[in-house]
Amino acid sequence: MSPIIQVEHLVKRYKNSPTNAIDDISFQVAAGEFFVLLGPNGAGKTTTLSVLTTTLAPTLGKVEIAGYDLARDANRVRAHVGIIFQQPSLDQNLTAEENVRLHANLYGLYPFRPAFWLMPRAYKTQVNELAAILGIANEIHKPIKTLSGGMKRKLEIIRSLIHQPRVLFLDEPTTGLDPVSRRSLWDYLTRVRAEQETTIFLTTHYLEEAEQADTISILHHGKIVAQGTPAAVKAHLVENYLLVDADDRAALRQELRQRQIAFSETPLFRIDLNGVSAHQLLKTIDTPLTTVKIHSPSVEDAYLAIIQEHDDDRAKTNGN
């Protein structure tokens, strides 16, 4: 099956800038995939997203989304994608329903009517269903200002889905939301993804949000420095280790030395697994243990290690 997003040798250099904001990146996203683009501030995430969502012209390279060439067929690309911007993009002067109605008109889903009651029955039904999902049936005709931050974000997502986009781009959608709102938003997105098989393309600073991704791509200084499933990215760079402790620390220390098990004291005893399973290793230790922790790297660990490694490489190259 052909990918829903295909990026080939994409380069973006802003006017009057000496360097490329995006520097020859290529990747593919399969239909229905949950793809996460990670990277520190200034890495080129928002620039990449701006190019993919047609608001910024690339300097070089080729992009195809939903089978349409971005340069030749920008409007068809726009018709097949939904976008949640970093900054809320609801019109504060309009009600929740008026925001949805404007979107429906812009995407050619319904004819223009100046009032809700004049809209076709199908639209009214759809809006009432959306209001019920959001739990804002009483607020749907009130100004946006009356909704909470989490509600507004959900409304934006619902609005961006009413034209049934094949790809939903989310640019740090949970920034500024409290943990409850963030969790609720992700529950909703997960449900939508399962029901509509929408491809999700996410940029985020919350690395735990990337744990559920099918593919993670790490962007640094405009280049992709790592890409793969979360497990692959983690396994490639970060070690698994065991942290143990005992009431009789001297006995444990002596036993580990006797059995020639390499360890360091952090102050817990850290034992690198180096391919051995935790279960196998624990079976060899007789000293009664009071603490056993298996350290599995998170995406955050992998991300920090990868960024650090590339910064070190750049420093060395610049030093030479």
Added chain:
Amino acid sequence: METKNDAARRGGIGHNGAAIAAIAYRDLLKFLRDRARLFSTFLFPLIFIGFLGGGMQATFGANSEYDFLAFIFTGVLAQTLWQSTAMGIVSLLEDRQNDFSQEIFVSPISRYTIVFGKIFGETLVALPQGLGIILFGILLQVPMDAARFAGLLATGLLAALYGGAFGMALLGFIPSRRAADQLFPFVFLPQYFTAGVFMPINNLPPLLNIVSLLSPLRYAVDLMRGLFYWNTPAYSDVVLFPPWLNFAIMASSFLGFMVIGTIQFVRAERNR
């Protein structure tokens, strides 16, 4: 299989028409819900007409063939409508960077649809202002009949659309809202005088006359006065060009402003 949505997405006339109407209507709603803006847009023209027009009429009117109140009333009406849309169009600059308008820019409609929607929207915003000013003029006993009222509405609409095109031409060459704010006093204020909004410009020195001929606002003001003073003794003293000539100049420069402005704006929007 092509779905109903796919068909709609092809961007036919109906789709673009609905999008233009929706963008324009949004501007009107925004205006009607902004009390501070509503208040200020009505207040300034009323001050100009009431104080300046009334004051000049009381001071100079008795010894002159001019009815200064009617003269300033027509000038301020055309200027308000023209400038309201021109400045409204320039708000596309901040729209693009800020709030919700990103939503418009990523929707599957042509950039020209956005520009037309914006110009119609700002014209819709300008027209209630125009009506308010006309009513105020009637209260101040500016001579009015049905033909004049209709003429003011028609030329007011043209002035608003023309201002939108002028704003579009400006927009293409202004990089940011900040630059626009710095530039505007030099673009709009001189035209109050070179277009004859407040005082007659029949006998300008040659150099000032050239500047006046280059002021787009002059033609909108003169067209409005051409219809307002039609068949009156003051016509030859007040009106500079015949209405057909003003209209022809406005129509041709409208097209020029629109083409240059839209092409430049679309290019600047994506090629950052």
